[in-house]
Amino acid sequence: MFQKIPASLGKALGGVRAGVDKLLLNEEGAQAPETIQVESAAFRDGGAIPLRFTADGEGTSPPLSWSNLPEGTKQVLVVVEDPDIPAPQPFIHLIAVFDAAVTSVDEGGLKEGSSLARLGKHSMGGVGWLPNDPPPGHGPHHYLFQVFALNRAIDWDDKPGKDEVKTAIVKTVLAKGVLTGIYERVKPS
Template identity: 40%
Template sequence: MGILGRLLQNKRAGAELVAWHRENLRGPETLGLRSDAFEDGATIPPAHAGRRAGGQNISPALDWNAAPAGTAQLLLIVEDPDAPTNSPFVHAVAIIDPAVTAVPAGALAAASPGAGVRLLRSTMRTGYLGPEPIKGHGPHRYVFQLFALAEPLPASIAGRDAAKAKPRAVMPAVTGPVLARGRLDGFYER
C-alpha cells in the first residue's frame, strides 16, 4: 500500500484549487474558525480520521465568531488539496444556520447532523469523511472553510436538489456576496 503512495508522491490536486481561492467565495476573513481538537496548521487527531486510516470518522468540534448581519446561510466546505486527483477531494459540505456559532464533534455525521446543520453531498457521499490519505503519500492538508453567504444557495443546483448536487456544482452556485469567511487547516499522514 505504501508503494502506491510513493508512486503518486508528486501528484496532488493543488492548494490553489480549494474553495477559498474561488473568486465568488472571497470576502473579509473575520469568522475566526477554530477547533478544540487541533490548532491551525497542526495534526488532526486520529479520532477524526476515517476508519480505514484507524480513526473513528468523527467530525471535529468547530466554533467561530458570530456571522455578520445579513447572513442568510453559512457554507462549510472541507477539502483535501493533496489528494492525487485533478481537483481537491471534498470531505464535507454543509449549510449551517447563521445563528449557530459552534458545532460539536460529530455534528457532520450523515445519520445525525447537529442542530442547525444541513448536510450536502461530498465527493463520495453525504456527511463527513475523515482523512484517509494513501499510505506513503506524505502529509495531506485538510482545509476547513466557512463562508457567510448573503444569499441562500438555490434549492436546485445543476438540475438536482441542492443536497444531492456535486460539490463542484455547489461552489459556483454561490451568487451573492460572501460577507465573511474563516479557515482552519489541519494535517494528517499515514
C-alpha cells in the first residue's frame, strides 16, 4: 500500500508521526505494571524486523511469545501498532485475543482463519497480521507488539477494532509488556 508513495514524499513527511503517546499501552484505561516478558525468535527488542515479515517480503506474521502473566489472567490481548505513521493515530497491524493458557504463536499463525486467537480489525479493515509497510524515505518505523493480561474474559465482537479494545480493557488490565521491532523501507519496491 505505502510502497507506491514516492520516497521524496516520504522524506517530506519525515517529521509527521502519530506519536507514542497515542499507543494503546499509554491509554489511561491500560495503566498496569509492565511485567510481562514479550519476545520473538525472529528479532530482538529494538532490533530490525526481518524482511520476510513485511510487505516487501512474504508478509507472514512473526513468531511471538510472552511469559510472566500474573495470577488471575483470563485473557491475553496482543495489539501491534506503528506510532511513526504520518497520520493522526497509530496504525494497527494486529489485534488478537488469546485464552490465558496460550503463551506463544508460531510464525504465520496470525492470519485470518486462525483457531488459536480471535482476530480483530487492523487499520485497513481486514483481520490478522497486516505486514509492515512504511512509506519509502519516511525513516525507521517502530512496531510495538503490546501484550496485555486481562482479569476477565471479555465477550468481544466478532472482529474487534481499536475503539472496542480501548473501551473493553478499562479496569481489566493486570499487567502489560512490549516488544519493539524496527523496519525502514529505504527504497521503493
